[in-house]
Amino acid sequence: MPVEEFVAGWISGALGLVLGHPFDTVKLLGFFKGMSFPIASIAVVNSVLFGVYSNTLLALTATSHQERWAQPPSYTHVFIAGCTGGFVQAYCLAPFDLIKVRLQNQTEPRARPGSPPPRYRGPVHCAVSICREDGPWGLFRGAWALTLRDTPTLGIYFVTYEWLCRQSTPDRQNPGAATVLVAGGFAGIASWAVATPLDVIKSRMQMGGLKHRVYRGVLDCMVSSARQEGLGVFFRGLTINSARAFPVNAVTFLTYEYLLSSWG
Numbered sequence: 001m002p003v004e005e006f007v008a009g010w011i012s013g014a015l016g017l018v019l020g021h022p023f024d025t026v027k028l029l030g031f032f033k034g035m036s037f038p039i040a041s042i043a044v045v046n047s048v049l050f051g052v053y054s055n056t057l058l059a060l061t062a063t064s065h066q067e068r069w070a071q072p073p074s075y076t077h078v079f080i081a082g083c084t085g086g087f088v089q090a091y092c093l094a095p096f097d098l099i100k101v102r103l104q105n106q107t108e109p110r111a112r113p114g115s116p117p118p119r120y121r122g123p124v125h126c127a128v129s130i131c132r133e134d135g136p137w138g139l140f141r142g143a144w145a146l147t148l149r150d151t152p153t154l155g156i157y158f159v160t161y162e163w164l165c166r167q168s169t170p171d172r173q174n175p176g177a178a179t180v181l182v183a184g185g186f187a188g189i190a191s192w193a194v195a196t197p198l199d200v201i202k203s204r205m206q207m208g209g210l211k212h213r214v215y216r217g218v219l220d221c222m223v224s225s226a227r228q229e230g231l232g233v234f235f236r237g238l239t240i241n242s243a244r245a246f247p248v249n250a251v252t253f254l255t256y257e258y259l260l261s262s263w264g
């Protein structure tokens with residue numbers, strides 16, 4: 001199994017994340033606060049996404065990454081490979097994403113004398129507390145909602161990227177850097193726009209028992225959120241998600257393509 005896609009996915013995910021982190025943490029004062037944990041985790045997850053995507057395409061079309069601009073795969077194959085990558089990465093992402101959401105939702109006032117200490121002291125303490133309270137499976141709280149969010153939307157992600165690259169590149173040639181940046185950025189926006197409703201639900205399920213009540217399942221969470229707050233609840237975060245998605249995914253795709261082409 002070719003591994004360079006995993007490595008390129010790893011590095012490109014980390015770089016994209018450095019850019020996206022301030023958007024992710026916009027509610028907090030320190031923009032780059034707590035960056036090492038997301039870098040380490042999202043790099044792994046992006047490596048799984050791009051590695052599984054590329055190897056699924058290889059299995060479906062018998063073309064390696066280097067041959068793919070000259071012999072472009074069908075959009076159906078791109079979609080299936082993207083969904084497969086999305087499905088596998090969702091399970092790798094689930095525990096990391098849960099910890100991130102739990103830590104980002106800790107908005108208790110910072111260490112004022114007499115104020116209660118935050119529930120979690122950091123990522124490791126958070127993971128250990130969740131395991132202690134809910135057992136190791138507790139780390140996968142909300143994983144199903146995350147899978148529903150990521151499987152189709154990562155199919156859309158790669159189809160949008162491929163489509164935009166092919167639109168602006170002469171037939172069978174490699175796209176230039178500017179094309180890759182723009183196509184990657186819009187792929188991120190398209191994918192996040194579709195993913196936002198399930199992103200809201202996913203985060204609520206992950207906060208179940210803390211900020212929100214414990215839901216019986218994805219459907220229960222959707223229905224009760226919509227009943228209490230109206231349909232607008234599904235679009236919460238749409239603007240910030242899209243603003244974050246452009247730079248993150250432009251850099252991710254550019255780095256990914258650059259690394260793979262320089263490794264020949």
Ligand SMILES: C[N+](C)(C)CCCC[C@H](N)C(=O)O
Pocket residue numbers: 046149150153154157188191192193195245248249
């Ligand atoms: C599928 N969904 C839109 C939810 C995520 C897309 C992931 C792409 C990239 N790692 C990023 O964080 O933007």
